[in-house]
Amino acid sequence: MPHQSQAACMAIEDAAALGILFSGNHFTGDVFESLSIYESVRLPRATKVQAAAARASLNINERIGFSSNTDNPNYVVKSEQGKLTIEEMNA
Incomplete structure (x- = not known):
């Protein structure tokens, strides 16, 4: 499914x-x-985007860009190194 x-x-x-x-x-x-x-x-880039979108379907904190919201007490991502930030998307 698209995400x-x-x-x-x-x-x-x-x-x-x-x-x-x-x-x-x-x-x-x-x-x-x-x-x-x-x-x-x-x-490498397409794979990382696809993986981030798949994770976001299960965990809203994994949404691209939102995954940098570390001040949120409910923030939990699978991997800080694997998350896809808005800065990477705009690079």
């Missing part, structure tokens, strides 16, 4: 990354090489 509307955001980022990699300035003619670069750049 936090991140699928559309990831699709836009994917399209931008592919557009850059296959542009005249960067494309060398090797499709495999370009797709390998795309995967190495996009997979």
Whole structure:
């Protein structure tokens, strides 16, 4: 099920990354090489966003951006290192 509307955001980022990699300035003619670069750049970020959205479906404290609300006495996330902050989303 969709959570936090991140699928559309990831699709836009994917399209931008592919557009850059296959542009005249960067494309060398090797499709495999370009797709390998795309995967190495996009997979870690997309995986982290997907995992954060999945956690948020079970725990509202895991919502992207809200997970930085450490002053809330009910704040509990699975992992401080694994949470996805709004700063990371906007990077």
